[in-house]
Amino acid sequence: MAKDYYQILGVDKKASKEDIKKAFRTLAHKYHPDKKGGDEAKFKEASEAYSILSDDKKRAQYDAYGQTFAQGGAPGGFDFSGFGAEGFEFNMDDLGDIFGGFSDIFGMGNRSRQARGRDISIDIELSFRESVFGVTRRVLITKDSTCSRCSGSGAEPGTKTKQCPTCNGKGQIVESRRSPFGTFSVSSTCTTCKGRRVIPEKPCSVCRGSGIERRQEEITVVVPPGLDDGQVIRMAALGEAISGGATGDLYVKVHVRPDRRFRKEGYNIVMDLPIKVTDALIGSSRTIEALDGNVEIKIPPLRSTDEILRIKGKGVPVGQGKRGDLLIRVRLEFPQKVSSEAKTLLEKLRKEGV
Ligand SMILES: [Zn+2]
Ligand SMILES: [Zn+2]
Incomplete structure (x- = not known):
């Protein structure tokens, strides 16, 4: 086991989501790098622990295996390095939730909150033999994907784009907010161009300008050797795509049929x-x-x-x-x-x- 996330947050293994959130809030206040006396390494460590323990799926994986399983990058190769090696993901929405009204004080409000596509979970059944030696499976998944006609630009191929009139091509809408601590600017992603700064002159005929198309896709799942019943493979960025944001992940839960012998x-x-x-x-x-x-x-x-x-x-x-x-x-x-x-x-x- 690489790191004890419970120990990092100073909570019990049975801690409720609320306890975990509270513990992280306390540590985040204490260690935030923008604060005097902050500690970036400690802040990152606490953030990593929180990103795992606040997510039911990741927490369950971590509890069971001491790591979360990652299948990184392109379909085909698998990487079992787990969370630590690839760095941790940080969901700004979570952070906003945690800091509540404090996000502006910590300078978080100036960073844009990136939208993220939904994660998809699927189940696959393996024979005992397949679970021992590994297997490659092709699965068909109907999901929101990047539009194949416009490659996600939202513009009809061959046509031009123009500056977004809502945000004047900035991709962000900036608002000033007053608080007891002074005035802070808060920016949010422009809803017209979804942060892309431009909008198509002629919207794509397939996705009508959204850049997203719902379609069936064949995905190759490489199951590594030696998986046990109930283990989960995470395939990064193979979940649902979203306009102007990161694509979600695909989680493949493995079921192993027991063998007679x-x-x-x-x-x-x-x-x-x-x-x-x-x-x-x-x-x-x-x-x-x-x-x-x-x-x-x-x-x-x-x-x-x-x-x-x-x-x-x-x-x-x-x-x-x-x-x-x-x-x-x-x-x-x-x-x-x-x-x-x-x-x-x-x-x-x-x-x-x-
Ligand atoms: Zn399109
Ligand atoms: Zn815009």
Whole structure:
């Protein structure tokens, strides 16, 4: 676990959303870099903790796995570095909510609040084998995407754009506000041009100038090896697009169908193998069907029941070509019937002291 977000905010693991918000508010006031005696590193750390713990989905992931899962960038590659490596996202709307009337004092009001498209959550079902080795899935999702005709500009291709008359091409509307601490300017994104500074002379015939088109898209989800049931893959910027803002993310929740023969224990795969009493006593060899092909195994004479045979490198891929092991749990299988001939032999064995 990289960082203890609960510890950073000084709250209990069971803290309510309200407690988390309160704790962050206190720390944000204390450490805000624009304040005298502020501490930017501490402020960022608290902000990161808050951005995870205030989001139900991210908090659940963090509680379960000690990180949030990120599948960054273009579909195809996956990156399991989690939140820390890619930096944290900060939702200015959250911040505004937290600071309430104080946002202007901290200079936050001068930064534009960027709108963000909705996140999308989907579920995919994997066979046990797919969950072990990973798989590539194509899914069809109907969502708001950047308009394919105008590439999001909102202008009919081949036509020009003109300066937005509402904001005079600034993209922002600036208002002065008075507060007990003085006058502050607050800017907000222009609603006419959505911050793009220009508007089309002739709106795009597909999106009617919005730059957004609702359509079905095929998305390639690369499921990495070794995921467990309930884990979530985050695919950045594959959620819903929004005009003049960042695209939301796509969250893919993985469901793994249980297997009749195999189960996972960490990076190892465990299976049961019924063997006969004679095999247990004098050993034997056997071909068994593992997840990825047949494996020849040698059963040595057993010293006890519940013995586990370890086949190295036939478990879950760990990365860099390494894999966990296949653990074969031996189960002694007694014969249903014993023939009179076998009985005679067993009597002899008894005399031998076996
Ligand atoms: Zn368009
Ligand atoms: Zn405008």
